[in-house]
Amino acid sequence: MTVDDRFTADPGESGDEEPEGTRSEIITGPVSDWATDFSHLEPEWAADPYPIQEDLRQRCPIAHTGRFGGGWLPTRYEDVAAIAYDTDRFSSRQIIMGNFRAPRDIAPIGGSPPISSDPPFHQHARKLLLPAFTKTAVSRQEAATRSFCHSLIDAFEGQDVVDAAGDYAQHIPMRVIADMLGFPPQDGPQFREFVEDLLEGINLPPDERFTRVGRLFEYLLAQVNEHVERPREDLTSYLIDAEIFGRKLEGDQVTGVMALLLIAGIDTSWSAIGAALWHLARTPADRSRLAAEPGLLPTAVEEFLRAFAPVTMARLVKEDMNWRGADMKADDWILLSFPAANRDPAQFDRADEVVIDRAVNRHAAFGLGIHRCLGSHLARMELRVALEVWLERIGEFSLADPAAVTWSAGQIRGPRALPLRLS
């Protein structure tokens, strides 16, 4: 049996350890004023954050909260862009805003490079992954993605109402990323739990949270060891052998990158596909136009990405400073809302409307600057193919019950229940 010492630690042991870092008091419950007490985890935000953002943009425009140990929410495109570009003053050492802050010395690498990395390390970790995620590289997944989408729709046979989020959108990125990492395709449903634990379990008690995160790393370590024994042509084997500065990665860096690909690759595309279908289900004119003009789909995909950008990132303020009138303290969070930037009327005409033939669309759904979403080409392919197949196979469809649609809370927003009536 082949063994790699980097991956032999008992994950149960390390999972029980209390990580170093700082904890803040968990504060939940209704928001008193969004300008001074915002929380992206409350149901009001999950249900419809856009009116809240629009109100803040007009009267604030950088909101504050005392929750999560203190944080800020810029709502203008200009401010979001400036922070994304300013890696000197805003760190990515943690990018999920919650009640725990990793110790400062975890920078510039962070727990899951390159998304958690700052310069100068960032570019080395990113360079490692870029070739696997170019448009050309991901186009190799397109045929399998398309036939998988068809198989999901085949399974709708005989049903009048389907859950487009749970029975369609969700499965597509799960299968694609499992294929790329070389994980068993039937493990998909397990990934869903991992994703929910990490992204939506923010306000769970710390012990519970660490136990859940431990489960993910236990799974990843098992997959890694399987690949150490039987290397193959996939991303997991690639990462096991990958080198930075002539040295292989540490064991926890390998699993950290894998966790990132799994987490970042699933919820995000699932949300984008679901939101686009939600829009089309309630906008018959757009649905029939796209069915009649499939050539317009890539343009419409950009507009769906702009209007329903699923991803919000976070940063940590490096040092006390006054930034554009906000009195920021070291280790304050910045909730970097690309969705809010994408709805800023100073940047986009008819910012609050979905204009499926919008020709000029300089949106920030995949972020701006050095952390541009590594998987953006994969996400675009998945979204385009998912919609193409759906529109080709399903004629008319509508919301079966608008009140039954639910949206995820937290930094990745998209429909989690989307019952559609097919006809």
Place this chain on the structure above:
Amino acid sequence: MKVHIDSERCQGHGRCYDLTPGLFADDEEGYGQVIGDGVVPPGQEGQARLAAANCPERAIELLEETGHDR
């Protein structure tokens, strides 16, 4: 007209080579590259402007030829 990509600003979003594959291509890391010398063939100026207008990083420069023909 000529197109130029500021490689300091380009982050590999790929809007240019999505929209105007005749003028731009991706490199092995996904960053945008100008094909050939970047001279825009007559009639494709609109396409070049569209690519520039859609670059999220504003990394594409359009160099309009001014004055006399060469």
